[in-house]
Every structure is written in structure tokens, then in C-alpha cells.
Amino acid sequence: MTETTFTPRVFSGIQPSGNLHLGNYLGALKRFAAAQNEGIESIYCMVDLHAITVWQDPADLRRATRELCAGFIASGLDPEKSILINQSQVPEHAQLAWIFNCVARMGWMQRMTQWKDKAGKNAQNASLGLFAYPSLMAADILIYHATHVPVGEDQKQHLELTRDIAAKFNHDYGVDFFPLTEPVIEGAATRVMSLRDGSKKMSKSDPSDASRINMTDDADTIAKKIRKAKTDPEPLPDNTDELDERPEARNLVNIYAALADMPVEQVIADHAGQNFATFKPSLADLAVAKLAPIAEEMSRLMGEQDEIDRILTRGAERARAITAPILRQTYDIVGLVPPVEL
Numbered sequence: 001m002t003e004t005t006f007t008p009r010v011f012s013g014i015q016p017s018g019n020l021h022l023g024n025y026l027g028a029l030k031r032f033a034a035a036q037n038e039g040i041e042s043i044y045c046m047v048d049l050h051a052i053t054v055w056q057d058p059a060d061l062r063r064a065t066r067e068l069c070a071g072f073i074a075s076g077l078d079p080e081k082s083i084l085i086n087q088s089q090v091p092e093h094a095q096l097a098w099i100f101n102c103v104a105r106m107g108w109m110q111r112m113t114q115w116k117d118k119a120g121k122n123a124q125n126a127s128l129g130l131f132a133y134p135s136l137m138a139a140d141i142l143i144y145h146a147t148h149v150p151v152g153e154d155q156k157q158h159l160e161l162t163r164d165i166a167a168k169f170n171h172d173y174g175v176d177f178f179p180l181t182e183p184v185i186e187g188a189a190t191r192v193m194s195l196r197d198g199s200k201k202m203s204k205s206d207p208s209d210a211s212r213i214n215m216t217d218d219a220d221t222i223a224k225k226i227r228k229a230k231t232d233p234e235p236l237p238d239n240t241d242e243l244d245e246r247p248e249a250r251n252l253v254n255i256y257a258a259l260a261d262m263p264v265e266q267v268i269a270d271h272a273g274q275n276f277a278t279f280k281p282s283l284a285d286l287a288v289a290k291l292a293p294i295a296e297e298m299s300r301l302m303g304e305q306d307e308i309d310r311i312l313t314r315g316a317e318r319a320r321a322i323t324a325p326i327l328r329q330t331y332d333i334v335g336l337v338p339p340v341e342l
């Protein structure tokens with residue numbers, strides 16, 4: 001079989017489950033805007049159907065979805081250049097996910113570390129949706145024949161599974177229909193760690209608000225959280241190897257590098273020998289300069305909810321021009337009889 005060449009297309013998604021934070025920004029959002037500005041066709045998604053795999057209060061979910069859309073735009077996404085969508089408004093995602101539920105194997109899902117972490121010891125009581133989560137994620141990506149997916153490190157295993165699902169579908173049906181998507185996990189901040197514990201990833205579900213910088217935090221809060229971030233008593237070293245044993249120091253240096261768009265080596269060269277009493281205020285100034293305008297813009301956009309809803313509606317319309325034909329072809333490959341014109 002000759003290999004199909006797929007046109008480069010970027011897709012990525014974020015859950016609208018509240019507390020959009022610096023990890024989401026540096027690991028994902030900031031890089032979305034970079035892909036858009038390189039001129040690659042890009043689709044960015046608020047994955048509300050993924051969010052409800054665990055309980056969401058309906059009013060909070062609606063608010064978080066609009067706030068996430070505001071976050072996308074405030075981080076530099078242009079709804080004219082990129083396609084911005086809310087997952088549930090593009091029904092082909094869920095329709096393809098069902099086909100993939102019939103392709104993927106139970107054992108594949110059981111191996112997912114996110115499933116194990118989230119379901120914990122109480123797996124029997126977790127939702128079926130949480131178990132099938134990666135299958136919907138594969139559908140999000142493959143319903144666009146997306147070739148590249150910018151994400152943080154924690155999504156790597158899900159993207160490997162996406163490739164497995166595409167390969168098994170292609171193999172089972174003897175086609176070369178779905179691309180083997182490339183994860184794009186790049187930059188200094190693919191895994192931003194908690195400000196309170198350098199061994200834990202920065203997360204929206206950490207009970208300590210001081211562990212993360214929220215994208216809605218104001219300048220004072222950002223500066224305070226950085227000042228209080230856990231560190232060690234040593235000054236910054238003059239080479240990056242010495243950061244290996246110092247997770248909190250490494251985290252702050254990585255955050256600095258990602259915010260300043262400079263290599264980690266450069267940050268070390270500029271700040272070698274400094275104590276955290278000196279480095280932290282520099283980092284706080286940088287973080288406030290980069291993040292406070294985003295928070296302000298998010299808050300302004302949240303005052304224009306009708307505009308956000310229109311952007312999402314328009315995004316879904318543009319998305320469906322891509323997804324509807326791909327779903328039709330998938331159904332045809334699988335042998336589902338299509339409706340006829342009456």
C-alpha cells in the first residue's frame with residue numbers, strides 16, 4: 001500500500017474544568033499561538049465532554065468553558081486564523097469516539113496512568129466515560145486528520161494510544177485513512193511543577209492555591225506566590241547539570257526560560273551565583289509582565305459573553321466543514337449504510 005501524505009494540521013485541547021494555570025499556559029496555550037503564527041492550519045478545542053467524565057456543576061462548567069475560550073484568545077489565538085471550538089458543538093468528535101471504542105481494547109485503557117491515578121482504588125465506581133477518555137481524545141485529533149498535537153509531557157501516553165488506535169483501524173480495515181499523529185512536546189516547560197513541592201506537577205486539582213499560578217491571578221497574587229515558592233538555600237549554579245538534584249530550583253529556572261523565551265542555559269548564565277532572594281523578584285517581575293495582561297484581557301472578554309458564544313458557534317461551523325466528510329468516509333469504510341436523498 002502506498003503511504004498517504006497528510007497535510008500538516010494542528011489540533012489540541014484543554015479541559016474547561018476551572019483553574020487554568022501556568023502549566024497549561026507554558027505547556028500548551030503559549031505554544032498554540034506559536035503554531036498559529038507559523039501559518040499552520042490549527043484547531044483548538046475546549047473539551048467539555050472530557051470534563052464531564054468526572055462530576056462538574058453545570059453552571060461552573062458553562063462559566064469555565066467561556067473563561068477558557070477567553071484564555072485562548074487572551075493568550076494570542078485569533079479566532080479568524082485558528083478554529084476555536086467547544087467539543088460538544090461538533091458532534092463528529094463523539095460519533096468517531098464510538099467507532100474507536102469498538103477498535104481500542106480494554107487492556108489499552110487499563111494501562112493508562114491517568115486512568116489509574118484518577119480512578120484510584122475506586123475504579124468500580126468511576127464513570128465509563130473516564131475509562132473511555134483516551135478514545136474520545138483520539139477521536140478529537142483524528143476527526144481532523146491532525147498531524148501534530150502540541151501538549152505538555154503528561155499527555156504523551158494518550159498520544160501514543162492515539163497512534164495505536166489509528167494504526168489498528170487502518171490495519172483492521174486495510175486502509176491508510178488515519179495519520180499517525182506526532183506529539184509536539186517542546187520547550188523548557190513541558191512539565192511545570194507545583195510551587196510548593198518540586199516533585200508534583202502543577203495541577204488544577206491541587207488543594208493548595210499557592211501551589212499554582214492561575215491565569216486569572218492579579219499582579220500582587222502572582223508576585224506573592226513566587227516569593228513564597230519553595231526553594232533550597234543554595235545559590236543558583238553555573239551549569240544546568242547541577243539542577244538535577246534540585247527540583248524546585250530547576251522548576252523556577254524552567255519557568256523563567258519559558259516565560260522569557262530563552263534557553264535554560266542562558267538563564268543560568270545570566271543568574272549564576274544569585275540567591276533566591278535576588279532571583280525570585282526577577283522572576284516575579286517577568287511573570288507579572290507576561291501574565292497580568294492576559295488576566296486583564298480574560299476578564300474583559302468575560303464581560304462579552306455573547307461575543308464568546310458567537311466565536312464558538314462560528315468555530316463549530318468551520319470545524320464541521322472538515323469533520324463531517326471525514327466521519328462520512330469513516331462510516332463508509334466501516335460499512336455503515338448511509339441515508340439517501342428522499
Ligand code: TYM
Nearest residue numbers: 012013014015023024027028047137151152190191192202
Ligand atoms: P488538560 O486540560 O489537563 O491540560 C491542558 C494542557 O496543559 C498541559 N499541562 C501542563 N503542561 C506543563 N506543565 C503542567 N503542569 C501541565 N498541566 C497541564 C497538558 O499537557 C495539556 O497539553 N486530555 C487533555 C485534553 C485533551 C486533548 C485532546 C489534548 C482532550 N482531547 C486532544 C490534546 C489533543 C487534558 O486533560 O489536558
